[in-house]
Amino acid sequence: VKLMGGKRKFVDKLQMVMDSALYDPANEPDIAYPYLFSRFGGEEWRTQKEVSRLLGKYFTTKPDGIPGNDDTGTMSGWAVFSMMGMYPDCPGEPFYTLTSPVFDEVEIDLPEGRKLTVEADRTLPSDIYIQSMTLGGKPLKKYRISHDELLKGGTLKFNLGPTPKK
Numbered sequence: 001v002k003l004m005g006g007k008r009k010f011v012d013k014l015q016m017v018m019d020s021a022l023y024d025p026a027n028e029p030d031i032a033y034p035y036l037f038s039r040f041g042g043e044e045w046r047t048q049k050e051v052s053r054l055l056g057k058y059f060t061t062k063p064d065g066i067p068g069n070d071d072t073g074t075m076s077g078w079a080v081f082s083m084m085g086m087y088p089d090c091p092g093e094p095f096y097t098l099t100s101p102v103f104d105e106v107e108i109d110l111p112e113g114r115k116l117t118v119e120a121d122r123t124l125p126s127d128i129y130i131q132s133m134t135l136g137g138k139p140l141k142k143y144r145i146s147h148d149e150l151l152k153g154g155t156l157k158f159n160l161g162p163t164p165k166k
Helices: 007-019 033-039 044-058 071-084 147-153
Strands: 095-098 105-109 115-121 129-135 138-140 144-146 155-161
Touching: 007 033, 007 044, 033 044, 033 095, 044 071, 044 129, 095 147, 115 147, 129 147, 144 147, 147 155
Parallel strands: 115 155
Antiparallel strands: 095 144, 105 115, 129 138, 129 155
16 A cells, blocks of 8 residues: 555555456456455445456356356355455455345354354345444444454344445
């Protein structure tokens, strides 16, 4: 961010990469690019928009419905995490960046018989922008969550709408 001249220039350059089709999901070093927007307050909606767009464009039920080589699950892992509404965007850091889930409900089995439930409340399938989130019934204000927080939460609920939250 410093090398690019600050937050605004970084976000603008990253958006240009996405808008100019320079982003290649099959090029694994840049697989987390759409999640970088969420590192900057007020720009999280861009992650939600781009992840939704990329899932629709590159991940389909056609024979070539996954970009590039799946490399033991890298591409499908990106898609499944993204569809659940979270992505471990930085290897070695036990954190997930949150985005709008595709599914209305996902249940993940955890150790000791516990479960993590991810719920999406939306009016229309096109409602992709996070309006509010709760974890274990408590409001979430941040778009990045630790692995430990996630596992202790019980239910991660997203309220989604048609426009970015202002």
